[in-house]
Amino acid sequence: MSDLTVTLLRYGFLLLIWILVLSVVSALRRDLVVGLRNRTGSPTAREARKHPELVEEPPAKAQARRLIVTEGPLKGTALDLASSPILLGRAQEATLVLEDDYASGRHARLFPQGSRWFIEDLGSTNGTYLAGNQLTRALPVEPGVPVRIGKTVIELRP
Amino acid sequence: MSEVLTVPKSRRNVEALLLVVALTVAIGANWLVGLDKENPFDSAFWLQGGTLAALALIFHILLRFRAKYADPVILPIVIALNGIGLAMIYRLDLALPADAQPVAPSQFLWTTVAMGASIATLLVIRDHRMLRRFTYISLIVSAVLLMLPLTPLGVEINGARIWINVGVGTFQPGEVAKITLAIFFAGYLSTNRDLILLAGKKLGPLQLPRFRDLAPMVAAWLVSIGVLIFQRDLGSSILFFGLFMAMIYVATSRVSWVLIGLAMIAVGGYAALQLFSHVALRIDSWINAFEPEVFNRNPGGSGQVVQGLFGLANGGLVGTGLGQGRPDLVTYANSDMIITALGEELGLIGLFAIVLLYILLISRGFRAALGTRDGFGKLLACGLSFTIALQCFVVIGGVTRLIPLTGLTTPFMSAGGSSLLANWIIVALLLLISETARRPAVKGPVRETFSEGKQNRNTPATDPTREVTA
Numbered sequence: 135m136s137d138l139t140v141t142l143l144r145y146g147f148l149l150l151i152w153i154l155v156l157s158v159v160s161a162l163r164r165d166l167v168v169g170l171r172n173r174t175g176s177p178t179a180r181e182a183r184k185h186p187e188l189v190e191e192p193p194a195k196a197q198a199r200r201l202i203v204t205e206g207p208l209k210g211t212a213l214d215l216a217s218s219p220i221l222l223g224r225a226q227e228a229t230l231v232l233e234d235d236y237a238s239g240r241h242a243r244l245f246p247q248g249s250r251w252f253i254e255d256l257g258s259t260n261g262t263y264l265a266g267n268q269l270t271r272a273l274p275v276e277p278g279v280p281v282r283i284g285k286t287v288i289e290l291r292p
Numbered sequence: 293m294s295e296v297l298t299v300p301k302s303r304r305n306v307e308a309l310l311l312v313v314a315l316t317v318a319i320g321a322n323w324l325v326g327l328d329k330e331n332p333f334d335s336a337f338w339l340q341g342g343t344l345a346a347l348a349l350i351f352h353i354l355l356r357f358r359a360k361y362a363d364p365v366i367l368p369i370v371i372a373l374n375g376i377g378l379a380m381i382y383r384l385d386l387a388l389p390a391d392a393q394p395v396a397p398s399q400f401l402w403t404t405v406a407m408g409a410s411i412a413t414l415l416v417i418r419d420h421r422m423l424r425r426f427t428y429i430s431l432i433v434s435a436v437l438l439m440l441p442l443t444p445l446g447v448e449i450n451g452a453r454i455w456i457n458v459g460v461g462t463f464q465p466g467e468v469a470k471i472t473l474a475i476f477f478a479g480y481l482s483t484n485r486d487l488i489l490l491a492g493k494k495l496g497p498l499q500l501p502r503f504r505d506l507a508p509m510v511a512a513w514l515v516s517i518g519v520l521i522f523q524r525d526l527g528s529s530i531l532f533f534g535l536f537m538a539m540i541y542v543a544t545s546r547v548s549w550v551l552i553g554l555a556m557i558a559v560g561g562y563a564a565l566q567l568f569s570h571v572a573l574r575i576d577s578w579i580n581a582f583e584p585e586v587f588n589r590n591p592g593g594s595g596q597v598v599q600g601l602f603g604l605a606n607g608g609l610v611g612t613g614l615g616q617g618r619p620d621l622v623t624y625a626n627s628d629m630i631i632t633a634l635g636e637e638l639g640l641i642g643l644f645a646i647v648l649l650y651i652l653l654i655s656r657g658f659r660a661a662l663g664t665r666d667g668f669g670k671l672l673a674c675g676l677s678f679t680i681a682l683q684c685f686v687v688i689g690g691v692t693r694l695i696p697l698t699g700l701t702t703p704f705m706s707a708g709g710s711s712l713l714a715n716w717i718i719v720a721l722l723l724l725i726s727e728t729a730r731r732p733a734v735k736g737p738v739r740e741t742f743s744e745g746k747q748n749r750n751t752p753a754t755d756p757t758r759e760v761t762a
Contacts, residue, residue: 140327144613147317147324148638151645154313154372158365158652161306226482227665 198251198277198290201244206286207233215290219245222283223256236260236284242269250274251290253281260284303364304356310368311352315345318375324614325383340400344375347407355723358414363660363726369653370704370719374403374712376646377705379614380626380633387620395626395707398461402709406716413720420724424668427479430472437465437472438515442522451570451591452525452699464710466519466528467701470535470679471714471721477536478671480508481543485667489544500548512536513556520564526571527700531682533557538678539671542661578696596623600632600691611639626707628699632691647688650703654681657722663729673725676718 201213201220213220213230220229223241232241238258244251254272255262262269263282275281277290319341326337348371355362382396417423423430440446445456455462481488488505516533519525537553564571573592580586581594588595599622606617619625619633626633635643657677661670680703687706690697701711 140613140616143324143327144616145610147320147614148610148642148645150313150317150320151372151376151638151642154310154317154368155645155648155652157310157313158369158649161303161310161365162652162656226667 198275198292200291201230202289202291203230204280204287204289205282206284208286215246215251217246219243222288223258230288232283232286234284234286237286241283242281244275245272250276258283302360304352304360307355307364307367308352310365311348311371314368314372315341315348315375317372318344318379321376321379321614322382325379325386326615328615329386340378343400343404344371344378347404347411351407351411354411354414358418359723359727361727361730361732362723363656363730366653366656366719366723366726369649369656370716373646373649373653373704376634377630377702378403380619380630380637380705381707383615383637384620384626384633386615387618398709399707399712402712405709406712409713410716410720413717414724417721417724420669420672420721420728421666423475423672424479424482427476427483430475430479434469434472434476437469438519440465450699453523454519454525454528461709464708466523466525467710467714468717470531471676471717473532474535474539474672474675474679477508477512477539478668478675481539482667482671485543488540489546501546501552506552508536513560517560517564520560520568524568524570525699526564526574527686527698530686530698531679531700534682535675535679538682539675542674543667543671574696574698578693581693596629597691597693597697599623600629601693603632603636604692607636607639609640611635611637611642613637627701628687628697628706629691630702630705630707631688634705647684650680650684653677654684656726660722660726660729664725665728669725669728673722676721680715680718 199215201215203209203211208230211230221240221243222228222230222232222237223239224232224234224237225239228240238256238260240256241258242253242255242262244253246252251274252272253262253264253269253275255269260283264273264275265279266282275290277292280287280289322337322340323333326334348367351367355367378396378400381399385394385396388394440456441453443456446453447455447457447462449455449462454466455464484505488501494500512533516529519532520529533553533556537550540549540553541547565575570592573589577586577589577592577594577597581598583594586594587598603617603619603622606612611617614637617633617636619629619636622629622632631643631646634646638646654677657673657680661673661677664670664673683700683703686695686698686700687702689695690700701708703715704712
């Protein structure tokens with residue numbers, strides 16, 4: 135093989151490594167935008183069909199805007215409800231970390247659907263009680279109705 | 293411990309595209325190396341390229357099913373680095389005398405084993421949080437792994453007793469120990485973080501830890517010193533202690549811990565300098581590298597480092613071209629000094645691209661740590677990426693005479709199966725953590741109903757240590 139070809143291949147390889155580096159960097163470009171702005175833009179119909187979990191539900195026109203702890207160790211704690219689900223439990227990853235010996239790690243989950251908030255039990259040991267009745271499936275929570283988890287009672291408020 | 297929102301897109305197609313480029317780099321490097329041979333396209337070349345591509349494809353398809361939202365750039369970067377390393381080891385084999393044992397076939401075999409282990413890790417560990425259950429078991433496993441070379445199984449090579457004989461070859465248990473130690477530190481620190489943070493006296497701007505909270509730090513220090521004394525391996529001892537210091541700093545963000553750690557390193561380093569001749573020789577051959585008597589001294593001379601520097605100088609900006617230089621003149625060119633071998637043949641431009649690939653890989657590890665929500669995952673991703681970062685710094689700093697040369701492996705590149713295996717398992721763990729970091733939160737009910745009999749169906753994995761007392 136001639137010297138010219140070898141030299142060209144040499145430089146070609148250096149170019150190729152840098153193409154890899156630059157294409158990796160450009161693949162990461164989207165990731166450099168941190169915060170809420172990279173959430174904007176709704177998925178197209180095709181993307182929504184391929185990734186059903188991407189479809190954002192319309193923001194809940196929930197009358198309930200706040201979550202208040204009315205009884206238990208965290209009494210008085212208030213949490214503003216956004217449009218994202220809320221995990222209740224003792225695990226560190228929970229949205230509201232309950233310091234309650236009778237609550238499970240991942241005890242229950244509050245989530246918005248349509249214009250209402252629903253609560254579901256995540257298989258807790260001691261159960262979740264909505265207005266005194268133990269939950270067996272996800273049920274809507276109306277503002278002012280007490281939800282009991284262990285020794286903690288929470289309510290949604292407008 | 294901050295939280296950053298991520299884009300909920302799977303981006304596996306981006307990964308496929310980048311994998312094609314990465315495989316072109318890996319196979320292209322191998323082809324350029326063999327260009328001077330009469331028959332560059334022999335069966336070994338096709339076998340190697342084909343196997344690498346096939347394994348990358350299997351890995352990619354597995355990610356599509358198992359970890360759809362995993363980071364798309366980690367796998368292509370690692371494939372490229374591993375491929376460049378394989379090509380350079382093969383190139384150094386070609387320069388060997390005819391009767392010498394070639395290194396490339398065993399390194400290639402180890403690559404397939406390591407990728408297989410990585411795939412198996414992805415299959416077995418579906419969620420990195422389950423590793424938290426093994427916090428104290430990993431401590432015991434680390435201790436056993438670090439002790440193994442001191443048992444009759446151990447073999448001593450070049451003065452360091454860090455290998456064990458496993459029949460078919462030698463294995464370096466310390467490489468796997470760095471993963472188990474990272475799991476232990478992550479589990480321990482994520483559980484006891486608040487205690488360590490809040491207790492203790494304040495001294496000016498520094499919050500000093502309580503004495504009993506210092507115990508794990510002292511233990512980590514003793515392990516590092518033990519490795520240094522009994523196995524005479526400076527590199528691993530720096531790696532283990534650096535890992536612990538980085539993780540405790542990430543967990544507590546207290547400068548006082550770093551200052552205490554640095555003081556302990558200074559004490560340990562001074563003692564080592566006084567007690568062990570090989571540490572003193574290392575320092576001497578670092579400072580006075582170009583003195584003729586230091587250059588020619590054997591053992592403990594600076595010949596290896598200086599030869600490497602000559603190689604880098606010979607390469608210059610664009611390098612001599614793969615297969616055109618003389619990196620084989622440096623001793624251990626395919627393990628400790630592979631960076632100078634690459635610097636000679638690819639030049640400063642090529643070496644910078646390789647260093648950038650490492651930086652991108654490490655930054656993706658830290659990005660996964662920022663994105664994931666659980667403290668254990670954050671600490672584990674930080675610790676694992678930091679080991680790769682520290683290894684790169686110690687090796688590249690050592691061969692370019694920024695710091696004294698210590699025997700650590702260049703991740704994914706150096707000849708050595710245990711290092712390759714450990715680093716590929718680290719890749720699998722980082723991919724899993726990045727998957728939990730990037731996966732969008734579940735909307736709507738997790739499950740529809742649950743009756744008495746099927747109570748445990750779809751139950752999310754709960755942490756057994758936080759179970760209910762009632």
